Structure formats: structure tokens, C-alpha cells
Amino acid sequence: MNPSEEEIVSRLHAAKPSASTDGYAQTDAAGAPKCAAVLIPLLRQDDEWHLLYTRRTEHVESHKGQVSFPGGACDDGEVTPEETALREAEEEIGIEPNQVRLLGRLNSMLTITSYRVTPVVGVIPWPTVFKPAQAEVARVFTMPLAWLAERSNRWEFNLLGRDHSVIVYHPFDGETLWGATARMTVDFLEILNSKTG
Secondary structure (H helix, E strand, O other), X not given: OOOOHHHHHHHHHHOOOOOOOOOOOOOOOOOOOEEEEEEEEEEEEOOEEEEEEEEEOOOOOOOOOOEEXXXXXXXXXXXXXXXXXXXXXXXXXXXXXXXXXXXXXXXXXXXXXXXXEEEEEEEOOOOOOOOOOOOOEEEEEEEEHHHHHOHHHEEEEOOOOOOOOXXXXXXXXXXXXXXXXXXXXXXXXXXXXXXOO
């Protein structure tokens, strides 16, 4: 799987994720999901696409030790997922917003922790020197897009009461990708595999 950047933009656009940011940061209603965003960082390594992930430390409040994309809850004053994703990527791994070439976004996902997370796709330069936030990020690493796209590298199974199947990838370079981050990865891959009009 090695689409051009233009093909990725075209397929993200054709997937028609919600472009509206109305109410992105509105969490006034009791029980309303909290807004959040992640950056899905794409990079070219050895002439193929890779996705960049982080492994969270054991000191963070939630999702200790889990593989994730850079991201988090929106701050006051942020009105788009792109603002949140870029700020979080800068805080967590030291990528400056002007280093990220935004390509589009995926549909928002409601997590079991009551966050409405919007994944934002962007290309980052490679090689890059990262500055991980020591309290939050234990490791920064990449996985090849072609490996992630290979169906035999993951399991999917259904749990009672879940809207979506649970996705767990086989370990790669000592890291296990699963849960919401794996779901976002597969959603992105399905868009890349889709045929545009």
C-alpha cells in the first residue's frame, strides 16, 4: 500500500467526514461527550508510508502503557480538531504545527471513556528529532502502512454490548496496537482502500 499524497487527500475528501466544527468544543450539556482530537502522523521512510505512534508512560492518568496517536482533550478556545491535534502533537512529541502538512480528517469516534475523538491526518517530515514529554510519552515509533494493512496481522472479535469489533494487532517491534487507536488505524486504511468516484 503506497498511495501518493494526492491520492490520500482525494480519498479522505471522498469519504466525506463531517467538515462541520459546530459545537466541537461544546460540552455544556450534562453527560455530553468531551471533545478530543488526535494526529495520525504519516511519514515516508525507505520510500514507503509509515504511521507514527507513541507508547504512553505508566504515570499518565489513563491508558497507562498503551499505544496511541499524539492527542488529547480540547482546550478552551479551540474550535477545530486540527487545533487540538497540532497542539497535542507539539506538547507530546515536539512536532511544531508548521511542520505538519494537514491532509484531512476521519469521522469522529465516541470512546468508552466518553470522549468524541476526531482523528486528523497529517504528513510530518522524516527524519525528525522528537522531544517526547517525559511524563506522558515513553516511546515514539513507527509501523509500516503496508504491514498495518495486511489483514493477517490483526484479530477482530466482537464483545457483547460493543458497537464495533475489538481490533488487536500482532506485536510489532515489541509494541501491541489495539483498542481505539487500532480502530482509527483500520478506519484510515479502509478509506485508503476505497475507490474514489
